[in-house]
Amino acid sequence: MKCDLILALDVPDEAEGMKLLQRLGHDVRWVKIGLQLFTRHGPGLVERVAALGYRIFLDLKLHDIPNTVASAVTSLASLPIDLLTIHTCGGSEMMRAAQKARDTHRPSLTLLGVTVLTSMDTATLNEVGVPGEPADQVLRLGHLARISGVGGLVCSPMELPVLRRELGSSITLVTPGVRPSGAPADDQKRALTPAEAARAGANYIVVGRPILKAADPAAAARAVIAELASA
Ligand code: C5P
Numbered sequence: 019m020k021c022d023l024i025l026a027l028d029v030p031d032e033a034e035g036m037k038l039l040q041r042l043g044h045d046v047r048w049v050k051i052g053l054q055l056f057t058r059h060g061p062g063l064v065e066r067v068a069a070l071g072y073r074i075f076l077d078l079k080l081h082d083i084p085n086t087v088a089s090a091v092t093s094l095a096s097l098p099i100d101l102l103t104i105h106t107c108g109g110s111e112m113m114r115a116a117q118k119a120r121d122t123h124r125p126s127l128t129l130l131g132v133t134v135l136t137s138m139d140t141a142t143l144n145e146v147g148v149p150g151e152p153a154d155q156v157l158r159l160g161h162l163a164r165i166s167g168v169g170g171l172v173c174s175p176m177e178l179p180v181l182r183r184e185l186g187s188s189i190t191l192v193t194p195g196v197r198p199s200g201a202p203a204d205d206q207k208r209a210l211t212p213a214e215a216a217r218a219g220a221n222y223i224v225v226g227r228p229i230l231k232a233a234d235p236a237a238a239a240r241a242v243i244a245e246l247a248s249a
Pocket residue numbers: 026028052135136137174194195196204206224225226227228
């Protein structure tokens with residue numbers, strides 16, 4: 019299965035992001051724009067990064083009543099984005115409404131369901147009224163996303179094998195928590211290497227700091243891409 023690198027553009031503002039992208043060259047094809055940059059610079063930033071030739075993963079993790087999420091997807095559908103996150107815990111009706119808006123307004127867009135945030139453990143999950151273990155909830159919400167027609171999921175590297183096995187080969191699996199061999203773990207607790215993630219069934223890996231903070235970001239990105247190609 020082919021696995022592509024997505025660069026997480028986790029920088030405080032557009033000027034820094036653009037400086038970084040200039041240093042990167044064009045080996046990286048995908049950029050993830052998250053809440054930090056989107057809430058600061060808005061949709062215009064997405065257009066400006068896409069105009070440089072990048073494909074865009076917009077990580078906004080939408081979660082609201084079905085009509086509102088569908089309306090947000092409709093608004094975002096005018097942007098040049100290829101991947102967009104929604105929260106699966108909004109339920110099947112919300113996911114179906116989002117998917118319907120995508121079908122109508124931007125069929126090339128893949129919606130990615132977020133299951134359980136990896137910042138949540140058993141205690142924090144129980145605290146919000148969900149009994150059991152995060153792994154069970156991930157699988158439950160993964161199945162719910164699948165039957166609601168959502169095209170993909172964001173998951174931790176450890177969840178890749180079971181989600182791939184349970185949900186089949188056609189679902190798009192995107193995983194952060196990837197660290198090239200030798201790179202600092204930062205706060206990623208159980209990271210896989212790019213090659214391991216690719217072999218475990220990821221379609222895309224999201225990598226931020228190992229590239230953003232490298233002395234030579236272009237070389238760091240090329241090393242990740244080479245590792246993916248060899249997997
Ligand atoms: O810098 P690093 O490679 O850890 O960045 C990973 C990206 O993936 C960040 O944008 C982070 O917010 C995101 N992410 C994550 N772990 C999750 C979900 C998202 O690291 N469980």
